[in-house]
Amino acid sequence: MSDLRELYQEVIFDHNRHPRNFGRPRGANRSAHGYNPLCGDKVTIYLRVEDGVIRDAAFEGSGCAISTASASLMTEALKGKTEAEASRLFEGFHDMVTGAGAHAELGKLEVLGGVREFPMRVKCATLAWHTLSAALKGGGEPVTTE
Amino acid sequence: MSAVSEVALAPQEPAYDVERVRAEFPILAEKVHGKPLVYLDNAATTQKPRAVIDALRGYYEHTNANIHRGVHVLSQRATEAYEGTRERVRRFLNAASAREIVFTRGTTEAINLVAQSYGRSRLKAGDEILISALEHHSNIVPWQLLCEQVGAVLRVVPIGDAGELLFEDYEKVLGPRTRLVALAHVSNALGTVLPVRRAIELAHAHGVPVLLDGAQAAAHQPVDVRALECDFYAFSGHKIYGPTGIGVLYGRRGLLEAMPPYQGGGDMIRTVTFEKSTWADIPHKFEAGTPNIAGTIGLGAALEFVERIGLEAIAAHEAGLLEYASGRAAEVPGLRIVGTAPEKAGILSFVLEGIHPHDIGTILDTQGVAVRAGHHCAMPVMQRFHVPATARASFALYNTRAEVDALIAAIDKAKELFG
Ligand SMILES: Cc1ncc(COP(=O)(O)O)c(C=O)c1O
Numbered sequence: 220m221s222d223l224r225e226l227y228q229e230v231i232f233d234h235n236r237h238p239r240n241f242g243r244p245r246g247a248n249r250s251a252h253g254y255n256p257l258c259g260d261k262v263t264i265y266l267r268v269e270d271g272v273i274r275d276a277a278f279e280g281s282g283c284a285i286s287t288a289s290a291s292l293m294t295e296a297l298k299g300k301t302e303a304e305a306s307r308l309f310e311g312f313h314d315m316v317t318g319a320g321a322h323a324e325l326g327k328l329e330v331l332g333g334v335r336e337f338p339m340r341v342k343c344a345t346l347a348w349h350t351l352s353a354a355l356k357g358g359g360e361p362v363t364t365e
Numbered sequence: 366m367s368a369v370s371e372v373a374l375a376p377q378e379p380a381y382d383v384e385r386v387r388a389e390f391p392i393l394a395e396k397v398h399g400k401p402l403v404y405l406d407n408a409a410t411t412q413k414p415r416a417v418i419d420a421l422r423g424y425y426e427h428t429n430a431n432i433h434r435g436v437h438v439l440s441q442r443a444t445e446a447y448e449g450t451r452e453r454v455r456r457f458l459n460a461a462s463a464r465e466i467v468f469t470r471g472t473t474e475a476i477n478l479v480a481q482s483y484g485r486s487r488l489k490a491g492d493e494i495l496i497s498a499l500e501h502h503s504n505i506v507p508w509q510l511l512c513e514q515v516g517a518v519l520r521v522v523p524i525g526d527a528g529e530l531l532f533e534d535y536e537k538v539l540g541p542r543t544r545l546v547a548l549a550h551v552s553n554a555l556g557t558v559l560p561v562r563r564a565i566e567l568a569h570a571h572g573v574p575v576l577l578d579g580a581q582a583a584a585h586q587p588v589d590v591r592a593l594e595c596d597f598y599a600f601s602g603h604k605i606y607g608p609t610g611i612g613v614l615y616g617r618r619g620l621l622e623a624m625p626p627y628q629g630g631g632d633m634i635r636t637v638t639f640e641k642s643t644w645a646d647i648p649h650k651f652e653a654g655t656p657n658i659a660g661t662i663g664l665g666a667a668l669e670f671v672e673r674i675g676l677e678a679i680a681a682h683e684a685g686l687l688e689y690a691s692g693r694a695a696e697v698p699g700l701r702i703v704g705t706a707p708e709k710a711g712i713l714s715f716v717l718e719g720i721h722p723h724d725i726g727t728i729l730d731t732q733g734v735a736v737r738a739g740h741h742c743a744m745p746v747m748q749r750f751h752v753p754a755t756a757r758a759s760f761a762l763y764n765t766r767a768e769v770d771a772l773i774a775a776i777d778k779a780k781e782l783f784g
Contacts (some may be wrong), residue, residue: 222398223731227724227782258723258739259753281753283721284783337727 225333226340227284234288239295240277247275249357253350255342260286264350266297273297273305283343285334290347292328302355309348316344381682386674387763389414400733403768408553408581408712408759409737410603413667417607420666424659431655433632447658450665451648457668458598458615459589465621467648468656471612472580473503475599476547478614478651479576480507482624483597484545490516492544495573497535497559498524498749499552502742504578508547517544524749528555528704535564539571546575550582550598554743554757555704556687556712558582565594574620580604584761585683585710587676590615602660607667611660614651621647628653671762679762683711686760690769697776703755711760714741717776720783722756728782729756732775734768 247265254261260282267275276297278290293312297305311323318335334344387393392412395402404412424446430439432447448463455463469475488494494508498521505519512519520543522535530548539546546568551558565575574596579588584605590598597620602611616624626633626644630653635643644650671679690713694700699718717725726738737757740747747754758772 223728223782226727232784256740258721259744259747260723261753283723285724340723340727343723 222333222336226337228330228333230292230327230330231284231288234291235284238278238287238291240291241279242277243279244275244277247277249354251350251353253280253346253353255282255286255346257342258283260343260346262286262290262347262350264290264294264347264354266351266354268302268355271301271303273300273302278347282346285331285340285343286346289331289344292331293347293351296326296328297351305351305355309352312348313345316341381678383682383763383765387765389416389670390763391415391418393763397733397735398731403732403734403771405758405760405764405768405772406735406737407761407764408604408741408757410609411584411606411761412763413608413663414606414670416670417663417666421608421659421663424662428662429659432658433649443658446662446665447656450661450668453665453668454613454615457588457672458613459591460615461591462618464647465615465618467614467616467621467651468661469599469612469614470610470657471601471603472578472599473507473601473612475597475612475614476503476576476578477507478627479547479597479599479616480511482627482651483620484508484511484517485514486625488515488517488544491542492517493520493540493542494518495520495522495535495538495543495546497522497530497548499528499530499555499557499559499743499746500547500549501553501578501580502744503580504547504549505745518542521745524557524746527706528552528557528746528750529706529708530557530559530564532560532563536567539567539573541571543568543571543573546573548575548577550577550579550588551585551710551712552704552743552746553581553712553759554741554746554755555706555714556709556759557704557706558586558708558710560708561595562593569594574617581710581712584671584679585676586680596620602664602667605664605667606670607664608657608660611657611664613664616647618647621651624651626650626653630654632656674762682762683760683764686764686766686769687711687713689766690758690760690772693769693773694776697773697780699780700776703750703752712757713759714755714757716752716755717780720779722752722754724783725756725776725779728779729772729775732771732778734772734775736772 246267249266252263262280265277276294314322316334390412428442430443432444451463451466454466520538568575576597577595579600583600596617598615603609633653703714722738739754
């Protein structure tokens, strides 16, 4: 049960029940779809990027608690970051959830650190981030976790 | 027989001794996350009894050789064991001849074989293949590939809200252009047992052959291909307590004989010259290359094991478990069972209000309970029921009521955690 509490922290339940930045924002100029065919999780990421800075970030979709909370927390963390900072954040996040050893300071995103004990759930946590990458690159094809 | 004489004459039914059955499966003693393993993912694959593990080991320790081609003792032994399994499968399915039994890698390959050999040689543009809306992807995609190749059309018979085949629609969709019907015997996502006997009768009245996907049926109820009068029947060894990588295609002799080979290579030829080769007789025509000899022998041991317990007894045991589990699940507030057809096998697919199936799967796992969470390779079924996925508990001959209780307790835990 201790690992479970580690995975499902209160912050995660909160973001699952009340996702932040949910919906399609006005003025979004980048977006991408993401899909995890294994569990059916779907996410769309919307960004408003001006002069290389992410001014607004939001998402839509349906998924498990981990993927929903991850998308919600990610959109919060992105606002005001440059594209390069966002990419570095993804790298740090990826290192954290895959247990790759030391990772950059991630602030509030650290609540998803429990995922490292559940390798089958890493894709749930990273779906929104992979989709973010696609949105930043401006690709048209939906990304999948497979 | 009157009730009175029944009481007087019926021999005492030996009770199904599930503990003795469990003792034959070494893996059931495993602990996961410090808890006893409660394995309820049997529709994905079943665990293996000691007899199967020993057969594989025994094969490699005492028999290993290639088949059909050596004059030495080991090759003779391996060939006898391999062909002996073919005869065992014949008996298991009550096929007329062992020549009607083709070994494949599994159900998927068996269906692809029929699509590419039978389908590709017989179907033309505008011809129709009929399937149902509850099929596994392996009974959808091979037909889509075939349709692209020959210009045939895939027709899908809808299912009702309980997950039952809508037979009136089946009657309507079955028409003058239908060339083949391919149906699941039992649905892996919903547990529905399809009315295959009636479906075959009707198809035959139109002169249309029928393939049954028996992946979820063969381990759970007696299958008699001659009583069913089906033309093709496919199942997988690993879902009937045997090894992975081995499966069976039963095909009616006349159909198999008229079909072109599926793959070319060794073992499937009679003569080879650079100008032209001629094929071996069935079933070898469809078994190109060195087959999964060990797996085949393991499958033989699995069928022997299942026959020793008895499929009637297994079916009764699993029906009891399903009834108990469905009753207990119905008492859980917020739980909805997906798939409530009157005729069901031991599969309980469900969703919980406010908890995604993937989260259910993880939480149950920490309690030692292994279930499947996802679309179960049946995405159209998920779309039909407007769910992204379900959690699925599927029962086998070694499961117990205590394990159902553990499942329900773990579900309660998930609900508690999610508040
Ligand atoms: C109904 C059904 N058909 C076909 C298959 C495919 O079987 P295999 O993967 O063993 O080829 C499965 C297995 O999941 C199944 O449940």
